[in-house]
Amino acid sequence: MTHPPIAPPAPPAPGPSSVSAASASTASAAASAAPAPVPPSEPPRRRSWSEGAARLRAATRTEPGRLRIIGVVVGGLLVLFGVGTSWQVADRYQAADTVLESSQPLSAGAAEIYRLLADANTAAATGFLAGADEDPAVRQRYEENIANAAGRLADAAADSSGSAAAQAYITLLNEGLPVYTGLVETARANNRQGLPLGGAYLRYADEQMQQTLLVAAADLYELETDRFQHDITEARAWPWLALAAGGLALVVLAWAQRRHYLRTNRLLSPGLMAATATATLLLLWLGGSHWLARAALDDADGGAARSLSSLNGAWTEALRARGDENITLVARGADNASEESFQARLETLIGPDPESPGGLLGDAAARAAGDSDGEAPIQRAIEATREWAARHAAGRERELAGDYDGAVEQVIGGRGSTREMFDRVNTSLAEAVAHEQEQFEAAGRRARSRLDGLAVGAVGLGALGVAGTALGIGRRLSEYR
Amino acid sequence: MTTSEKVGVEVPEVEDRGSRGRATALATAAAALLLSLAAACAAPPGPGGPGGAGRPVSEARAADDAGGGIGPLAEPERCDGQRSAAESLAPARIVGDAVADIRERGRLRVGIDLNSYLWGYREPGSTDIVGFDIDLVQAIAEDLLGPDPEITYLAIPTVQRIDAVRAGQVDMVVRTMSITCERWNQVAFSTAYFETGQQLLVPSGSEITGFDDSVAGQRLCRADGTTAARLLDRQDHGAEVVRVANHLDCLVRIQLGLADALMTDSALAAGHVAQDPSMRLVGDPLTMESYGVAMNQDNPDLVRWVNAVLEDYRAGGVTSDWRASYDTWLAEYLYDQRNDPPPLPPEPLYRE
Numbered sequence: 142m143t144h145p146p147i148a149p150p151a152p153p154a155p156g157p158s159s160v161s162a163a164s165a166s167t168a169s170a171a172a173s174a175a176p177a178p179v180p181p182s183e184p185p186r187r188r189s190w191s192e193g194a195a196r197l198r199a200a201t202r203t204e205p206g207r208l209r210i211i212g213v214v215v216g217g218l219l220v221l222f223g224v225g226t227s228w229q230v231a232d233r234y235q236a237a238d239t240v241l242e243s244s245q246p247l248s249a250g251a252a253e254i255y256r257l258l259a260d261a262n263t264a265a266a267t268g269f270l271a272g273a274d275e276d277p278a279v280r281q282r283y284e285e286n287i288a289n290a291a292g293r294l295a296d297a298a299a300d301s302s303g304s305a306a307a308q309a310y311i312t313l314l315n316e317g318l319p320v321y322t323g324l325v326e327t328a329r330a331n332n333r334q335g336l337p338l339g340g341a342y343l344r345y346a347d348e349q350m351q352q353t354l355l356v357a358a359a360d361l362y363e364l365e366t367d368r369f370q371h372d373i374t375e376a377r378a379w380p381w382l383a384l385a386a387g388g389l390a391l392v393v394l395a396w397a398q399r400r401h402y403l404r405t406n407r408l409l410s411p412g413l414m415a416a417t418a419t420a421t422l423l424l425l426w427l428g429g430s431h432w433l434a435r436a437a438l439d440d441a442d443g444g445a446a447r448s449l450s451s452l453n454g455a456w457t458e459a460l461r462a463r464g465d466e467n468i469t470l471v472a473r474g475a476d477n478a479s480e481e482s483f484q485a486r487l488e489t490l491i492g493p494d495p496e497s498p499g500g501l502l503g504d505a506a507a508r509a510a511g512d513s514d515g516e517a518p519i520q521r522a523i524e525a526t527r528e529w530a531a532r533h534a535a536g537r538e539r540e541l542a543g544d545y546d547g548a549v550e551q552v553i554g555g556r557g558s559t560r561e562m563f564d565r566v567n568t569s570l571a572e573a574v575a576h577e578q579e580q581f582e583a584a585g586r587r588a589r590s591r592l593d594g595l596a597v598g599a600v601g602l603g604a605l606g607v608a609g610t611a612l613g614i615g616r617r618l619s620e621y622r
Numbered sequence: 623m624t625t626s627e628k629v630g631v632e633v634p635e636v637e638d639r640g641s642r643g644r645a646t647a648l649a650t651a652a653a654a655l656l657l658s659l660a661a662a663c664a665a666p667p668g669p670g671g672p673g674g675a676g677r678p679v680s681e682a683r684a685a686d687d688a689g690g691g692i693g694p695l696a697e698p699e700r701c702d703g704q705r706s707a708a709e710s711l712a713p714a715r716i717v718g719d720a721v722a723d724i725r726e727r728g729r730l731r732v733g734i735d736l737n738s739y740l741w742g743y744r745e746p747g748s749t750d751i752v753g754f755d756i757d758l759v760q761a762i763a764e765d766l767l768g769p770d771p772e773i774t775y776l777a778i779p780t781v782q783r784i785d786a787v788r789a790g791q792v793d794m795v796v797r798t799m800s801i802t803c804e805r806w807n808q809v810a811f812s813t814a815y816f817e818t819g820q821q822l823l824v825p826s827g828s829e830i831t832g833f834d835d836s837v838a839g840q841r842l843c844r845a846d847g848t849t850a851a852r853l854l855d856r857q858d859h860g861a862e863v864v865r866v867a868n869h870l871d872c873l874v875r876i877q878l879g880l881a882d883a884l885m886t887d888s889a890l891a892a893g894h895v896a897q898d899p900s901m902r903l904v905g906d907p908l909t910m911e912s913y914g915v916a917m918n919q920d921n922p923d924l925v926r927w928v929n930a931v932l933e934d935y936r937a938g939g940v941t942s943d944w945r946a947s948y949d950t951w952l953a954e955y956l957y958d959q960r961n962d963p964p965p966l967p968p969e970p971l972y973r974e
Contacts, residue, residue, distance in 0.1 A: 341868065545775075
């Protein structure tokens with residue numbers, strides 16, 4: 142049905158194509174073509190569009206045409222609903238999966254790198270204080286920490302190869318680690334000769350650790366944690382497009398059925414009923430499972446992840462407090478900054494008031510309240526930290542009374558030393574973190590499993606709905622043949 | 623000469639000086655120039671210095687400051703009324719309140735350093751604290767308390783030396799502490815037990831020849847709150863100043879290639895050389911300082927007693943206890959046997 146625009150006199154319409162709509166169709170086509178000599182450069186798309194519109198207008202004037210349009214709209218909405226649901230749910234499933242399998246483990250890995258480094262630094266200072274009498278276990282702890290940190294860094298480098306920022310931190314850590322261990326060995330060598338220079342080297346190593354390595358590790362942890370928070374937010378986001386398409390499909394289906402009833406006095410169109418049922422089912426499935434997945438993600442994010450974050454914070458504070466305690470003795474009265482830093486860190490851990498628990502551990506305990514498995518290790522850590530503070534004060538008293546050896550014994554010795562309490566804090570927090578990590582993973586898996594099958598089911602249900610619609614509309618159409 | 627001229631011209635810009643010094647700085651800028659001309663020809667200054675006895679004290683100080691205390695201009699600090707900073711109370715063994723307290727306690731509490739090699743540090747392979755300062759503490763304690771005295775050694779940070787004495791936390795501080803007029807306002811000092819001066823310490827192969835234009839563009843390390851820090855604030859000869867907390871941290875920086883030279887007094891530098899034989903002192907001393915035992919101003923009996931102990935400690939010249947301790951700890955690193963005269967203990971100065 143082409144009308145060459147250059148044809149000067151209006152040619153007769155090329156035969157009646159349809160019975161009733163023909164005159165209207167040609168009239169409108171002539172009306173649109175006649176007013177002006179349309180230049181030949183006019184893109185033909187425009188013409189076919191206006192023609193399509195004209196045909197649509199023509200179609201709305203007949204019942205079969207209207208039925209076809211209703212069928213197309215309902216079918217389109219159902220396709221959109223099904224495919225949209227499948228796509229958006231797959232997205233959220235993927236996000237939840239990334240949280241579980243990649244971004245949260247990366248965050249936990251970064252936290253572990255931080256801990257390993259801080260613990261290595263503490264072990265270096267402890268070994269230094271013992272000098273030639275260094276406990277082989279302390280030396281081993283230092284070496285294992287360094288080796289594990291290097292291994293974790295290699296893992297992190299492989300797993301976060303997509304992130305330039307993460308790679309930059311990892312490179313910084315990879316470069317700084319051998320420098321640090323070199324300083325520690327120089328400190329050891331000088332110390333074994335009894336040269337005070339060894340202490341200066343260890344203080345410098347400690348400075349490098351605190352100001353370069355631990356800062357980079359903390360930045361890496363923050364980066365990975367931000368990323369996993371972002372993934373959780375993505376997984377939690379409501380699939381609005383799918384929900385809207387589903388809602389709209391149901392509304393149009395309801396309207397179509399009411400229209401069907403009013404026109405035919407037949408109560409039911411089985412095809413449309415089936416389409417309505419499948420759309421309703423899918424909408425309930427989508428809404429319900431996403432709601433449940435969100436709840437599980439809230440457990441993971443608001444509960445376990447927050448607890449993990451404050452526990453990780455508490456753990457690193459404890460490790461750094463231990464480092465400060467050791468460095469104070471390494472400094473042998475050269476400065477008081479480490480002692481002040483130690484006191485500040487203990488306060489960050491348990492708050493200023495020795496009676497009522499506050500600080501990071503107090504927060505973590507309050508968060509874990511009701512979960513006895515989670516709360517017990519935190520309570521143990523709080524008690525051990527209090528005892529640590531008391532024993533530290535006793536050791537400090539010895540140091541200030543000139544009993545340096547007694548002070549060293551009080552800090553790195555066996556029973557009754559602050560080391561004993563630090564070890565208890567360390568193991569308690571390790572247990573608490575492991576518990577929360579499990580909680581997190583369980584909640585994450587729960588969230589993910591609640592979306593199981595939905596992506597595929599949505600396509601299936603959407604297809605069923607389309608089939609039902611086609612059946613219902615087709616049956617009505619056949620009545621016009 | 624060019625250095626002196628340049629320094630003389632720069633005097634008006636000099637900061638970090640007492641207001642009195644600032645007021646006279648301009649007036650003495652020309653004098654400083656003349657002075658340095660004279661000093662260049664003069665023998666090392668004795669008491670009275672190159673400026674002559676008639677020169678006002680503050681003026682002499684200003685001239686020293688203007689010259690950055692370089693070379694022959696270095697002379698002992700003088701406090702108000704021409705008194706040398708190293709002057710202390712006359713020696714006497716009279717039991718007053720402070721001495722009685724110590725005896726009653728049966729224990730001497732001393733503030734020391736555990737990080738100054740050869741002066742006060744822990745002996746390798748044992749837990750004993752040893753060094754030149756510690757020998758003196760032993761002598762004082764034995765004199766006060768008899769043989770095998772009980773001593774509490776308290777390692778205190780440099781910045782807390784004065785507070786520890788004033789608060790009565792320790793009876794005395796024997797910790798490579800220079801006697802200065804400013805510190806005399808807060809604590810009492812014994813007579814001098816060691817003389818030293820600020821100097822540059824460089825690794826072997828360094829092209830630095832002294833605190834002069836050869837340090838321009840070099841990284842010069844010094845510890846916070848020290849005489850070296852004050853000197854470098856006034857005049858740095860174009861050096862890039864590296865600031866650290868402790869003078870030993872400077873040696874770490876040099877070994878790691880993060881600094882080219884360090885400034886400290888030659889006594890502490892001996893400890894550095896002992897720990898790293900590749901280090902050497904260059905240039906002339908920039909200051910003349912004396913170490914003294916710091917005590918509470920309320921304990922004149924203890925000050926006199928310590929001065930009496932020091933009299934005995936120094937007595938005998940080359941056979942003195944002082945010399946024995948010197949030979950044990952410092953001679954190897956501070957004394958060039960081929961060129962230097964045998965070291966003798968410093969002459970005590972008394973106020974009365």
